[in-house]
Amino acid sequence: MTDLGLPDTILACLFDLDGVVTRTAVVHAAAWKETFDAFLRERDGADFRPFDDGDYGRYVDGRPRADGVRTFLASRGIELPEGAPGDPPHAPTVHGLGNRKNELLLEKIRTGGVEAYDGTLRYIERVRARGLRTAIVSSSANCRDVLRSIGAEDLFDVRIDGVVAAERGLPGKPRPDTFLAAARELGVEPARAAVFEDALSGMDAGRAGRFGYVVGVDRAGRREELYAHGADIVVTDLAELGVPGTEA
Known part of the structure; x- marks a missing residue:
C-alpha cells in the first residue's frame, strides 16, 4: 500500500x-498551563515553578483528564484528594482541577474555534x-x-x-x-x-x-x-x- x-x-x-x-493540542496545552500555573502559584508562592511544554509532553498529553492531573502532580510530589467527577472547577481535588482545565478549554474553543x-x-x-x-x-x-x-x-x-x-x-x-x-x-x-x-x-x-x-x-x-x-x-x-x- x-x-x-x-x-x-x-x-x-x-x-x-x-x-x-x-x-x-496547542489549545489543550494552553488550558493545562493556565490551570496548573494558577494552582501552583497559589500553593508554592515564591517557590512557584511554572508548568511547561516538557511537562505537557511527558505527563499530560494524550492521557484522560484526571490521569493527566494525577501524573503531573505526582511529578512535583503533590497529592490531592480525588474528589468526584462533578466537582466544581474551584475544588482543590483531582477532578476539580481537571474540570477547571476543561472549562478553560471549552472557552478557548468557543472564542477561537477549531x-x-x-x-x-x-x-x-x-x-x-x-x-x-x-x-x-x-x-x-x-x-x-x-x-x-x-x-x-x-x-x-x-x-x-x-x-x-x-x-x-x-x-x-x-x-x-x-x-x-x-x-x-x-x-x-x-x-x-x-x-x-x-x-x-x-x-x-x-x-x-x-x-x-x-x-x-x-x-x-x-x-x-x-x-x-x-x-x-x-x-x-x-x-x-x-x-x-x-x-x-
Whole structure:
C-alpha cells in the first residue's frame, strides 16, 4: 500500500484527535498551563515553578483528564484528594482541577474555534477510498462535538472517546485499551491496524497493543522521542505518507 505509506497487511486506521486531526493540542496545552500555573502559584508562592511544554509532553498529553492531573502532580510530589467527577472547577481535588482545565478549554474553543489539519483530512479520504476502515480514538470527552464542528464525523466508522471509555471502564493511554476497543469494533486484529498519534503516551499505547504500524505525527519537535516511544515512522503531516522521498 505504498500510495498510503502503510504495509500491505493494514486493514484499518486508528486516528487520535488532538494534534493529528485537529489543531487543538496547542489549545489543550494552553488550558493545562493556565490551570496548573494558577494552582501552583497559589500553593508554592515564591517557590512557584511554572508548568511547561516538557511537562505537557511527558505527563499530560494524550492521557484522560484526571490521569493527566494525577501524573503531573505526582511529578512535583503533590497529592490531592480525588474528589468526584462533578466537582466544581474551584475544588482543590483531582477532578476539580481537571474540570477547571476543561472549562478553560471549552472557552478557548468557543472564542477561537477549531481548525482541522487539511493534510490529515485528505489522507483519511484516501484511506477510505482504498477500502480501509477508520476510527477516531481520543481521551477527550468533547471529541464528538469537535468532529461535528469541522464536518468530519462521517469520516470515521467507529468513535472511542472519553465518554465511551468512561462508560466501558477503559483505561486511557498509555494503556492500549481504547485503541484495542476500536480495532475490535472495526473487526480487525491489532496486527492489521495502524495507529496515528502525536502524543508520547499514544506511541506507548500503540507499542503495548502490538499494532501493525504506528505513525508518529511530530507537531512539536519531538521526533526522536516519538521514535523512542515506539513509532515505526515519524512525519510532520500525514500528507507526507506515500509521497516519494519521505523517510521512515
